[in-house]
Amino acid sequence: MSLKVEFHFDFGSPNAYLAELALPGIERRTGVKFDYVPVLLGGIFKATGNMSPFDSLRGIKNKPEYNALETQRFIRRHNATKFHSNPFFPINTLMLMRGAVAAQFEGVFEPYFRAAYHHMWEEPKKMDDLEIFRQAFISSGIDIDRLIARAQQDDVKKGLIDRTTDAVNRGSFGSPTFFVGKEMFFGKDQLRDVEESLVEQTSQPVSKSA
Incomplete structure (x- = not known):
């Protein structure tokens, strides 16, 4: 059974944005892919x-x-040159996070995810203003009206609630939170421990010659 490795994020957390920049490197070094889990x-x-x-x-x-x-x-360690503080922080992320679940259901998560982070932390905007939200995603080539409509459906709303409730039940209290199997890690500064745990849990025991 393969090891499940999760990144629990909310677009409103600058630390989650920064932490995510380091995940591709960990994936390359370990050969394990993170599951991206939207939570509120x-x-x-x-x-x-x-x-x-x-x-x-x-x-x-x-x-x-x-x-x-x-x-x-x-920021220096990970060369996060695109990061900028959002002058409208804190931002209500309910629309953004329902949109993330809708995007997962509709098979367009990756472009939605990149666009959301771009407009939150690279070219920061007031993303809890519906019209600004719409225009931002339209400018990134996202069919956002379809996702807005999808995000109003009960299965999406329940999906976000369920993911959030499950995270809390497993010990989460913020974002970013990582799970490597059953082990939980909180915060961008724990990424080295995340990778270490990942390596430990995926390493095959060395067989001894008879």
């Missing part, structure tokens, strides 16, 4: 009582500055 971060926060660093670090002396320093180190 607001739902996870509500279920767990957690909050974003934008809120939790407010008013704390020195910690926000150090958090920003660590982010810059990560």
Whole structure:
């Protein structure tokens, strides 16, 4: 049975955007593909009582500055030259995340995913404004009106709720979260541990000669 490796993301998390930049390298080195799992971060926060660093670090002396320093180190390490802070942050991502589930159901996840991250963190826009949302995806060649309509259907809404609830039940409290089999890792700074666990769990035991 092959090892299941998951990346749980919400487009509203800049750390999830940055973490995803490192995943292709891990996939190349290990030969294992990540499953991309859309979750609603607001739902996870509500279920767990957690909050974003934008809120939790407010008013704390020195910690926000150090958090920003660590982010810059990560950006340099992974050459994240396209990343820009979104001036409209925080953004309600319900439309974006339902769209991600709809895109998975319709077989157009990859272009939708790339376009969503582009308009959130590379050419940042207020992506919880419906008309800005529509025009952004149209400019990226996405048939967004079809996905908006699909996202209103019950199976998509339930799909996002189920993914979010399952993540919380398995221990998640934020994004990005990674699962390597049953092992959970949180945050972009755990990617080295993610890769190490992945290698350990996929390595074949060396048979001893008789």
